[in-house]
Amino acid sequence: MSAPPTSFTALLQDPTTVTSLASTVAILLAALALSRRVLDPVSTPPRLRALFVWHAFDALIHFILEGGFVYHCLFSSAPVAALKQRQAGEAYYWPDPENFLGSGLGPGVVAHGSQAAVDESPLAKLWMVYAKADRRWGGVDLTVLSLEMLTVVFAGSMACLACYDIARKSPRANLVMIILATAEIYGGYMTFMPEWLTGNVNLDTSNFMYKWVFLIFFNGLWVVVPLYAIYVAVDDIYDAFKARATALGEKKAK
Template sequence: MADALAGAVPPPFTLDTGTAISLGIAFSLMPLAQGLAAAFLPATTPRKYYWLFLWHAYDFLTHFIIEGSFLYHCFFSYIELAVTEDTRLSRGGSKIPVLFDRPDRQYGALASSGPMARLWAEYAKADSRWGGADLMVISVELVTVLLDGPGAVYICYLISKIANVKDAALKGQYQSRLWFVAIVVAILELVGGWYTFAPEWLSGNHSLAGDDPVYLWLYLVFFNTLCKCSVVVP
């Protein structure tokens, strides 16, 4: 599955029905974030707070809906494999660690036919690690989904309070909390991005499909940069 795809040449980009649906799901989160901003922020909200709210709303929607579905399939979607002891050995002769220490199972999106699994199967054409249950990726996503996601929700909550409250002292309290949490979330986003891609850069990009311009610039660069916009918006 995903391990077998690492280093393999992915199929060229094709805009079929499954791909269109997957991209539609991914692109639908920004209009949802704009709808949340319109619902919770008054028209007089300063632009810096509007953009902060918008990007963090997009951020938590991405973490909960998109990345949350990745974790779900990592933990609950699998196929049975016929595995011998030799197949678990690395080049150094030690056992290759696998999720739940179950070498007889291949976990991940490629083991499912659900709609969100189809989205991750599409993204796995650009980065094959996301089709299976890569332990480094799972570790990073647990942090982003369980910490960054709620942190981004709290940021949106604080911005809505700042935009709607009239008491200056109370507004100051919300502002101090906002900038502290925003800095923490931004640091977690940067660290998560580093630990996601640094292993590939250091090992020669065996899992990344950088030759196809769509996979490189849309899947890898655009979508990953979009999630990091909250780092520079403040």
């Protein structure tokens, strides 16, 4: 297999890279379409509409893309010799942790993850594109897998609940958004802090696409938008407390 493209233009000419970016745009458009269908265009404030779209997008990303990553880590495997032969000259091969899933097999026998299913699964191909920027997503990194399992089940469900509560105009949406945003910011910290402490040995920042699009932009979304969600939720809670204090003051005055 030839070496991966390194220039920004070459990356955009790579069909799998284009498909990866297009799939994200498609998920965002699906979230926008859902918001148009279920939200009242008159009574829904713009910031809640934006947060509905975000949480719908968030849920779809967790369930579809990250769900596919978890599936391949748990159920897709291939002999290491075959992987090395197929990916000769590339730096994406990631060995299994010793005794992964209780197999008793040491590193170098079989390997799980997207790297093992790249010829059969479109989702695995997409993750192998991202693995060009962060090698850990090509195979099984125990920290990443543990976080992603929690992300798919907990964060995906909480994002759906946030959408449900926003659509119903339930004040519970504020609590749900704060819990989810805190969890996702913490998840991002736990994903990248091990890399920062070891000099980013698994990250490739050699070109614009890898550094600014895959690593900084996409991961930065799950920091900036959750912080905004916390701001909106706390602002609404503060207004509720202020209204209650005003009502109590008026009641005492009577």
